[in-house]
Amino acid sequence: MSLTGQVAVVTGSSTGIGRAIALRLAQDGADICINYVHHAEDANAVQAEIKQTGRRAIVVCADVSQVPQARQLIAEAVAQLGGIDILVNNAGIEVIQPFLEVTEENYDRVLAVNLKGAFFCTQAAAQQMVRQGRGGRIINISSVHEDLAMPGNAPYCASKGGMRMMMRTVALELAKHNITVNDVGPGAIATPINRKTLENPQLLAALKAEIPLGRIGSPEDVAGVVSFLASPEAAYVTGSTYFIDGGLMRQTGAL
Numbered sequence: 001m002s003l004t005g006q007v008a009v010v011t012g013s014s015t016g017i018g019r020a021i022a023l024r025l026a027q028d029g030a031d032i033c034i035n036y037v038h039h040a041e042d043a044n045a046v047q048a049e050i051k052q053t054g055r056r057a058i059v060v061c062a063d064v065s066q067v068p069q070a071r072q073l074i075a076e077a078v079a080q081l082g083g084i085d086i087l088v089n090n091a092g093i094e095v096i097q098p099f100l101e102v103t104e105e106n107y108d109r110v111l112a113v114n115l116k117g118a119f120f121c122t123q124a125a126a127q128q129m130v131r132q133g134r135g136g137r138i139i140n141i142s143s144v145h146e147d148l149a150m151p152g153n154a155p156y157c158a159s160k161g162g163m164r165m166m167m168r169t170v171a172l173e174l175a176k177h178n179i180t181v182n183d184v185g186p187g188a189i190a191t192p193i194n195r196k197t198l199e200n201p202q203l204l205a206a207l208k209a210e211i212p213l214g215r216i217g218s219p220e221d222v223a224g225v226v227s228f229l230a231s232p233e234a235a236y237v238t239g240s241t242y243f244i245d246g247g248l249m250r251q252t253g254a255l
């Protein structure tokens, strides 16, 4: 149990990848702050599952795109669980729309959740980690689209590209406090965010053909790498992105 005695906050952790990360970090021994914005019942179910493992788990409703709520999320974790050692910025949305038709409203929503939310959660968590004086881990759930262009998804790609440069810069600023900052970049993972593709046999076959390992990833595939980055084994890892994409980035020649 490499994370025993540590506290992890996972944003957007009532579903999908965030849920798998919350469950995995609890298995590793961490106490967990589950965050959700809609559907309290899903968050409560994750909490019940974690409590069965013997770890502490709290549920906090907060819209991370609203800076006061992002700050309150971190404050609640500290007040109820006694501190914060690991922050996973997982909350994210996408609005598929041709670039020529993207509305200001949709642009603002995507950037506010994916980038501004991660920025101010990171700032609040890092301020607390500096006060605690025992280092910390910031792990952003970015995407292959922090590097790989995706026509029809410009605001999302802009948000994840921004997350990459935020991670690289903040990693340098926080290194002196022994706080590491890394991105995890999933490829195609079976979660609600890409239900439309998963439910369309033609789109699914075309997607699989792009993936050298020949399958869609699972939320647990992502959680395993997050677990490693949060663990003592990753103490010397900072400022990088780890793609979990079945080889997609190599296939496309994106990097």
Ligand SMILES: NC(=O)c1ccc[n+]([C@@H]2O[C@H](COP(=O)([O-])OP(=O)(O)OC[C@H]3O[C@@H](n4cnc5c(N)ncnc54)[C@H](O)[C@@H]3O)[C@@H](O)[C@H]2O)c1
Binding pocket: 011, 012, 013, 014, 015, 016, 017, 018, 035, 036, 037, 038, 062, 063, 064, 065, 090, 091, 092, 093, 113, 141, 142, 143, 144, 185, 186, 187, 188, 189, 190, 191, 192, 193, 194
């Ligand atoms: N599934 C994939 O193929 C894939 C690929 C690359 C990156 N990602 C990234 O993984 C992360 C998780 O996505 P997922 O695939 O699990 O989909 P998901 O829709 O299940 O998860 C997103 C979570 O974020 C939450 N959320 C949305 N807006 C929020 C807000 N304002 N405040 C707090 N929480 C909010 C949602 O309620 C949801 O629980 C996202 O950042 C996404 O961009 C997913």
